[in-house]
């Protein structure tokens with residue numbers, strides 16, 4: 001029963017941590033959003049409840065379990081909020097499972113442990129390993145003091161119990177930390193690959209794949225959705241005269257200018273060699289035109305300084321279309337209109353913005 005109990009308790013613990021780590025796309029640490037911290041605290045508490053239910057039977061001592069491990073993991077990895085929620089659920093579970101004097105003492109003890117770990121987790125910002133060792137020592141001290149208080153003075157039993165619980169804690173903390181480290185590495189790899197699949201490697205803007213996806217979903221935004229198509233003028237000449245590296249530098253600086261002119265929620269894409277696009281959601285036409293003109297003017301006035309110190313001037317042409325206040329244009333007609341406006345901007349001399357509205361293409365010179 002003793003060994004079975006150990007195997008079951010550790011298996012429940014590891015399976016529980018695997019499930020809990022799935023709750024967040026990001027690795028478990030203090031940077032995850034508050035909502036996720038609350039969720040993790042709650043599920044950590046449920047895991048503690050399960051661990052208490054499958055406690056390890058011993059002949060000489062009261063049943064032992066690993067309920068303190070999720071609490072330690074919450075305090076070490078996620079932070080004070082998750083630790084506090086976990087501690088509250090453990091304390092309630094102690095009373096639900098055993099509504100006796102001992103159960104109440106254990107519940108109070110876990111309330112104290114939870115509060116101490118919450119404070120420590122808030123103030124102690126050292127490495128995970130440091131926190132794990134320190135928090136484990138603190139927790140074990142409270143557990144063995146609680147044990148001594150509820151079982152009376154027996155130095156031999158106290159020593160044996162202390163050794164046993166310390167050994168279980170060390171082994172299960174080691175296993176849990178190994179699992180979380182492995183899952184963190186996997187999550188970071190996935191986030192890196194996702195980033196690479198969605199972004200252009202040169203400018204770090206969203207790439208053509210993301211543009212196609214955004215265009216497909218553009219209909220859901222309905223009114224005042226603006227599509228801007230931006231093309232660098234005579235870019236081939238930059239490459240031919242100053243070299244490919246100079247061309248790359250120009251592309252990166254234009255990307256920065258576009259980013260600087262777009263607010264949070266507005267998306268900038270590199271959709272071709274020297275073609276960019278901006279999608280503005282809920283942007284009235286006059287504002288869209290102003291943003292386009294500002295971008296066009298800023299690029300024309302920007303001194304592009306090449307690695308050999310040469311300063312060159314670059315211009316861009318912009319075609320704009322908008323779904324208007326009725327939101328009656330689908331993504332295809334928005335794209336066609338913006339493309340036609342861009343063509344007009346190019347054929348009319350470049351370095352200018354054209355705003356397309358239905359069948360009419362209104363001309364605006366910067």
Ligand SMILES: Nc1nc2c(ncn2[C@@H]2O[C@H](COP(=O)(O)OP(=O)(O)OP(=O)(O)O)[C@@H](O)[C@H]2O)c(=O)[nH]1
Pocket residue numbers: 202231232233234235236237239243244245246247248251272273274346
């Ligand atoms: N440096 C650099 N050049 C690129 C990249 N991708 C595409 N290009 C170049 O972009 C140029 C595009 O030239 P064109 O399509 O002829 O257009 P343009 O010279 O800008 O002329 P207009 O658009 O008509 O004003 C080509 O010379 C491509 O080699 C890139 O990643 N880096």
